[in-house]
Amino acid sequence: EAVKQLLALKAQYKGLTGEDPPQQAIKKAPKRSAKEKAAAGGFQLKTPKGMRDYDPQHMAIRERVFETIKTVFKRHGAVTIETPVMELKETLTGKYGEDSKLIYDVADQGGEVLALRYDLTVPFARYVAQNKVDNIKRYHIARVYRRDQPAMTKGRYREFYQCDIDIAGVYADMVPDAECVRIVHEILSDLNFDEFVVKVNHRKLLDGIFEVCGCPPEKFRTICSAVDKLDKEPWDAVRKEMTVDKGLPEAAADKIGEYVLMSGGLDLVAKLKQDQALYSNAMAKEGIDSMEKMLRFCELYGVLDKVSFDLSLARGLDYYTGVIYEAILTGAAVGSVAGGGRYDNLVGMFDAKGRKVPCVGVSIGVERLFSIMEAREGAETRRTQTEVYVISAQKGLLEERMKICRELWDAGVRTETSYKANSKTVTDFQLCEKEGIPLAIIIGGDEIERKVVTIRDISTRNETKDVPRSEMVTYVKRMLIAPRSNASSPSKTSSV
Template identity: 35%
Template sequence: MSNQLIQPRTLSGFRDFLPEMMIPREKLMETARKVYRSYGFVPIDTPTLELSEILCGKGSEETDRQMYRFQHGKRDVAMRFDLTVPLARFVAQHHNELGMPFKRYHIGNVWRGERPQAGRFREFAQCDFDTIGTNSIASDIETVLVINDLIRAIGFEQFKIRLNNRKVLNGILEKANLAEHSVAVLRALDKLPKIGPEKVRLEMLETTGAPDSSIDQILMLSQISGTNREIIQQLGTLCEGNELAEQGREQLSEVIDATQALGLTEQNLEIDVSIARGLDYYTGTIVETFLTDLPSFGSICSGGRYDSLAQLYTKQQLPGIGASLGLDRLLAAMQQLDLIPNTKTTAEVMIVQFDKSKLSEYLKLAADLRRQGIAVELYPESKKLNQQFKYADRRGARAVIIAGTDEFASGVVQVKWLADGTQTELPLAENSNEIAEWLKTRLTD
């Protein structure tokens, strides 16, 4: 064998998760699972690799270009670039077994060969939930409630869910005879917060060639402001006479009424008539979610209602609504906000190996504590005490248990609390119950 070492490195755009990042990442996933499950969403998983034919079916040119696609044997295969296309294929394929309505969540990695840049990776986790097979407004309301519960459970109170309805936009476009220019108009409208109404107006005039009066009708959307109820009221005039727009306004109103009754205020849920989210896919309610402390970070949880999830794979009409938590993006946001604790351990308690001949006693003590629900690490070697303490410190352990021949002889241990260096003597008797109780009290402080 050659002695030439292979340089250990990762591919550009890919990364390792070290424990200090993977611990909060696992916690985020656990939190998402818990919230989704509390609403009866059920987990599924789909393959990383699918036939390119399946994955390319729905993608835009851009996603097609970004796909990791290759030949495997005789097959043209690709790695999934989102969790929505696999969901569509999945539901079309297993429709009868699943039964409708079907509420699923899916936490998994996706791959996109984008140009790597700060905070953008080629492999990242998404965390989707969808309710399929129903047009009921109850699911739109529930989607907003899930996002609210989710972001709160993760630990944020300062966030804003922005709500809109594509029917309002599409109806107003119809009213202004701009339906055929919807793509250009919505694209311009999306820029409203960035470039302001005058530049949006110019862009619309240029791309549509429509008369000023039509553009004015659309731009009245940018004048709308106030509380959610005030916005709904102001939308009244704008939507009047167009069935689609009125339906959209009514749906916005139902979502606001129901969520307000449950305590969601403008603090966390705000109608924003300018958001359009994708140009063809969504057909009703749309949502985006922003962290108040990182306004320019972009939406961390977005989604909306669609009329037809799986039309490429089945004739079955499958309406639904869902949203996707950008889990790794949220993790990056939390890192920017300094919300990631510097913990490198899953065990807050460490037992030092003070005396090698007492290994069985240390193992017994550790087993006792684990049985009582305390995660505990036994330092694997009987090295010098200061080295063992350094290890505990570095990893963020909170308590260290020390016992040598003298302690075992008198049936006690010393527990050192690392934050203040205090040391407490506790009895070993009765399956270490007293030590466990003491630790539990201190660790939950």
């Protein structure tokens, strides 16, 4: 269902590829006329190309997703750090290969040469090296910047969130690596995605395969990056890239082709162990033995059912040195929703003495998850968490409404009232319904005189009359805890 909605949404925006994305992807289409774009003084009223505002509806979903993810990270004892949005340009240089051209430079206004961060991994490695950290399990949720061609249909913006957890330190083989899979599993499950696969593979196994198949070592990384395209292109195209473009002998390519189409679980480990040509290769053996441990630990952690040991998984980045991961939602054509791997040498690149700190980590593709969740529940999501709206049944009672707000705020109850001197009762009720506010407190001159209030359950329209003012807070708190009869979706009634 979610997938269907997403596909409809995607089709709807099909025409917009490469264009500035609309301001509000879901509810309201942008209504900017040419005149507005020109605006007062011939001046453009817009966000930068490839960037957008997020309105309260979007933000409510985003905050909920972030909270869910943070809860998982904290369940695993992770800490968080914050690094500047800018780094010295030289910190980023030589880390991203040809994607370096996508880095946003800060103007030289005298002083250091700076650029905006391209991801959170390089700043993390810089932090670990600079602060001489030996071990840390840290998460970091923040925006990164890439001067890519924006494409709304692909959810590709120039400013977007990354949501990373990395475990640095010298530890038992595959223990933190398997925990990363468990973390991805918990996050996707807690966000109510039930159909997903976490693909895993090992860079050393890939290198071993390349070696055994006759690929020269200097071509390992470039052939690896060809394999990485197997999720988007058929084998024939990848084979052509390997042989025609990258000069690999055809026989080598064909042998590699046999391996990289394999996937499975512990059965695949057994099969590879019996492949004497492969298992006698030192790198391949190390990779296979580690993958065996990895799958065993995934079993211990109760997540093996969602794990696929997939030899076609290669990952684009050069710096991975061990296990690599990628999670995809099965059935949803949204690409990967998590990815990562082990990178044992990156911190060493920043250390004066080349001190290495082995790291493994995974990045959650939150922007893709947001898109799906927005399509799934956008209009249903409450924008506020207001619990009580104070309404007067007649004019001139602004100050009385304000007094009631004060009492409820003092008691920690999330409360609003109209800022208008004389708000219409019917308008106020409509607002409560639209915003999903569960309770209204209603007063009139008579109630004030008798020191009572009426409390209305907005969804059932049941009214509790003559609640003594002195017991109002108690009543409200009790009613907010009690499950309401025709409570709608959890997101509508949740008061947390």
